[in-house]
Amino acid sequence: MRYLPLTDPDRREMLAAIGVDSIDALFADVPRAARLDGPVDLPRAMGEIEVERAISGMASRNVAAGSVPFFIGGGAYRHHIPAAVDHLIQRGEFLTSYTPYQPELAQGTLQYLFEFQTQVALLTGMEVANASLYDGATACAEAVMMANRVTRRRKAVLSGAVHPHYREVCETYARFVGFEVAALDPAPGGDEDPTGLVGRDTSCVVVQNPGFFGEIRDYSHLARHCHAAGALLVVVVTEVLSLGAIVPPGEMGADIVAAEGQSLGNALNFGGPHLGLFASRDKFVRQMPGRLAGQTVDADGRRGWVLTLSTREQHIRREKATSNICTNSGLCALAFTIHLALLGETGLTRLARLNHAAAIALAERLERIPDVRVLNQAFFNEFALRLPRPAAAVVDALAERGVLAGIPVSRLYPSWTELAGILLVAATEMTTTEDMDRFDRALREALS
Secondary structure, three states: OOOOOOOHHHHHHHHHHHOOOOOHHHHOOOOHHHOOOOOOOOOOOOOHHHHHHHHHHHHOOOOOOOOOOEOOOOOOOOOOOOHHHHHHHOOHHHHOOOOOOOHHHOHHHHHHHHHHHHHHHHHHOOOEEOOOEOOHHHHHHHHHHHHHHHHOOOEEEEOOOOOHHHHHHHHHHHHHHHOEEEEOOOOOOOOOOHHHHOOOOEEEEEEEOOOOOOEOOOOHHHHHHHHHOOOEEEEEEOOHHHHHOOOOHHHHOOOEEEEEOOOOOOOOHHHOOOOEEEEEOHHHHHHOOOEEEEEEEOOOOOEEEEEEEEOEOOOOOHHHOOEOOOOOOHHHHHHHHHHHHHHHHHHHHHHHHHHHHHHHHHHHHHOOOOOOEEOOOOEOOEEEEEOOOOHHHHHHHHHHOOOEOOEEHHHOOOOOHHHOOEEEEEOOOOOOHHHHHHHHHHHHHHHO
């Protein structure tokens, strides 16, 4: 028996009411190549045990991140998450809590959001942070729209080192919200100069540090140039753990920071959920998207927490909202907060150094392979390799040898043929010497 409550007459009546001839007509905007011609090749009915066996068999055909040497990064990183994190976020008072509309009943939620904001502000070197957003890509787009509001300009300049997914999200927002995006070409060597594109109509320049290709740069000069032109500097961080080792964006003069917080407390989880971090200068606080939790005292002088700023369309009239972001990935933010609290400042710095050391060791080994070259002058835990043949084919060859070697840049920039030989490789504290040995051997074999 299929668990579908509607009868055929029910469906005919509903289709007639909305004016279409068939259910297929509802999917007219979906490309035909993306549609199934018939039912999925699965049995019509199975018992629970049989379903578990069948699904487990399907899943076993995947190569899980923890089952083989793993060097994939590109904005989502495999880090060790202490068991205490999952244990604590699954407590009922955290796992089942929802938006803290009634602060007197949600003091615990508001307190951890306040602590989260404090952590993000300290990490980024900024003055104020919000209570999180969906993910780094939407945080980036929200940063651009905030810069547009602050400057009352409508053009954003995007560095070629910004993650292509983040760029695409900004371009999607631009198309529907109505602003201009001027994106530079991909910059594997990190040697671009966006200052020439900054003019009187520029609201912001968006850069990423470390960049998509792994390069670390000092953007202090660019910040000064932006400010002289009346524009803002937006810095994107896709690997938040790097802020335990490199100069934070705030110290470089950034006006807004948009980051991905997945690395702390949140596993890869097949691509999500992730966690958007957002911080800015205090003078721009009323233009920030999302919401802010603040500390106060009650009528009896006791410490307490409230939603100090709620600029989402859920809270105020839509035309006055700074954003239509409707959640703050609260459980992911809590996991981030717990993990970072467990590490502390000393632990975070040590973990960052372990990541950097692993990446250096791997880069030095791989560069000894004939015709393989590291393109970066400075990097954190991810770097770009120039291979003597297309990186996509090499990645496939290494996967057959049980090594997930990284990301071929051609996967994200398919039309840029000059990038076909570039491979992004990441190493974290989870990368062992044995993993590096297998990568080294497999890459030599694949290139021989």
